[in-house]
Amino acid sequence: MIKSLLNCLLFLIAFTAEAQSVNPFGNALVPDMIADASIQEIDGTFYCYATTDGYDQGLKTSGPPVVWKSKDFVHWSFSGFYFPSAVQQKYWAPSKAVAANGRYYIYPTVNGFMYPAIANSPDGPFKLAKGVDSFFLPFTPATLLQSNNPKGPVGIDAEVFIDDDGQGYVFWQRRYAAKLNRDMVSIDTASVIQISTRRQGYSEGPVFFKRKGIYYYLYTLGGNEKYQYAYGMSKTSPLGPFNFPDDDIISTTNYERQIFGPGHGCVFNVPGTDDYYFAYLEFGRGSTNRQTYVNRLEFNEDGTIRPVELTLNGVGALRSVPREKRIRIINSQAxxxxxxxxxxRNQDSLFKRTESFSSQFAFDDANGSRWMAAAEDSTAWILADLGKLQAIKRSEVYFVRPTAGHAYVLEYSTNGKIWKPCGGHQPVIVQSPHKDNLSIKARYLRVKILSGVRGVWEWHIF
Known part of the structure; x- marks a missing residue:
């Protein structure tokens, strides 16, 4: 009896300590580390192509290419790779998928160079355009595409825009822009320009869109925690000339709200509305361990852009989709x-955060927080207490670093003592979430991670 009471007390103390943990990362767009997002809605589905972060080697490598999809802009998923040939490459900053010539084109940066790739569907699989060694086929890669050659157009971070007349344009690093040829895999070399902007310095991650007859060109300044976006506007042409308003910085670090380095992302519009949104990476974990957030983009009557009201709260659902009833989790253990x-970052920087890894974070519906097992824990598990015996139809687990794949066992129990398997899989599978359709009654569910990073961003039980 005394031992039982002591165990209960120890659990209560541990649970209270976990519950006091604070999530400083808010509600990220997806439950993973991604940057350089390109977001669009295609046939009622939101697509998010991005750089996969979190592989702990800086710019020496990247995670493999996956496309996150959502019907409502809240619940996201992916399965497998959409660009198989780039899985073992450094794959960064893909553009949106552009529909043209009866196919889809996407323009990622692979091993430091932009390439055009083609597929029959925005889901892929994409393949490099036949016979094209790099995006700028008319240029000589050795002289014009190397990132350390500032005299010519370097080749990363393609942003593609199709005007109302069907003419395509491409914008890239260091403020370069050009017309695309009709084949969508080469450029009109005579049209190449370097946009003259109000603010100077290194620039990447261009964003381009058109609204109410005005062309908007967004370009980054700085990097890391000092990442910013400035913009110009033109009523003439995608290639300018551009005017640059006095109040031209639309995103910058907000130390009061602890939002650092809002950088390379995109602007997208919900078709059929005048609702525009600004997606950006946030430098809150440093290096290439970034997450992506979305805020509204608003305009003044004269078409100028208002500085973005940066928050880490997200924008919620952008489409109404019927959802099944979720089961509330009473307690959790790990x-x-x-x-x-x-x-x-350093002693002089105001950039400082503390990340905690409580098991409660797996049930908070905030994609910026996660449970992580202790470093020495080789048999990691996380347990959900439903409070009472309930009918369970499905489990969906969003593991940490899902693009590396996971294997796991799902178990259930009515009393927390006797456990029976009810799901999971032995092979390592690359997807998120991992779903198990169930027909059981239980009070407790437990996930044992067999392979893959030992952590969970979110766990939904229906």
Whole structure:
């Protein structure tokens, strides 16, 4: 009796300590680390192509290419790779998927160069355009495409825009722009320009769109926690000339709200509306461990852009989609919890955060927080307590670093003592979430991670 009471007390103390953990990363767009997002709605589905972050080697590598999809802009998923040939490459900053010539074109940066790729569907699989060694086929890669050659057009971060007359344009690093040829895989070399902007310095991650007859060109300044976006506008042509308003910085670090380095992302519109949104990476974990957030983009009567009201709260559902009833989690436990991680760039920087890894974060519906097992925990598990015996139809687990794949066992129990398997899989599968259709009654569910990073962004139980 005394031992039982002691165990209950120890659990209560541990649970209280976990519950006090704070999530400083808010509600990220997807439950993973991604940057350089290109977002669009195609036939009622939102697509998010992006750089996969979180592989802990900086710019020496990247995660593989996956496309996150959502019907409502809240619940996202992916399965497998949409660009198989680039899985083992450094794959960065893909453009949106552009529909033209009866096919889809996408323009990622692979191993430091932009390439055009083609597929019959925005889901892929995409393949490099036949016979094209790089995006700028008319140029000589050795002289014009190397990133360390500032005298010519370098080749990363393609942003493609199709005007109302069907003419395509491409914008890229260091403020370069050009017309696309009709084949969508080469450019009109005579049209290449370098846009003269109000603010100077290195620039990447261009964003381009058109609204109410005005062309908008967004370009980045700086990097890391000092990432910013400035913009210009033209009523003449996608290639300018551009006017640059006095109040031309639309996103910058907000130290009061602890939002650092809002950088390379995109602007997208919900078709049929005048609702525009600004997606951006946030430098809150440093290096290439970034997440993406979305805020509204608003305009003044004269068409100028208002500085973005940056928050980490997200924008919620952009489409109404019927959803099944979720089961509320009363308590959670885990085999262990990783120690708090203090994130700070240097002594002079105001950039400082503490990340905690409580098991409760797997049930908070905030994609910026996660449970992580302790470093020495080789048999990691996380447990959900439903409070009472309930009928369970489905489990959906969003693991940490899902693009590397996971294997796991799902178990259930009515009393927390006797456990029976009810789902999971032994092979390592690359997808998120991992779904198990169930027909059981239980109070407890437990996930044991067999392979893959030992952590969970979110766990939904229906």
């Amino acid at each position: 085999s262990g919890v990783r120690s708090d991680l203090i994130i700070k």
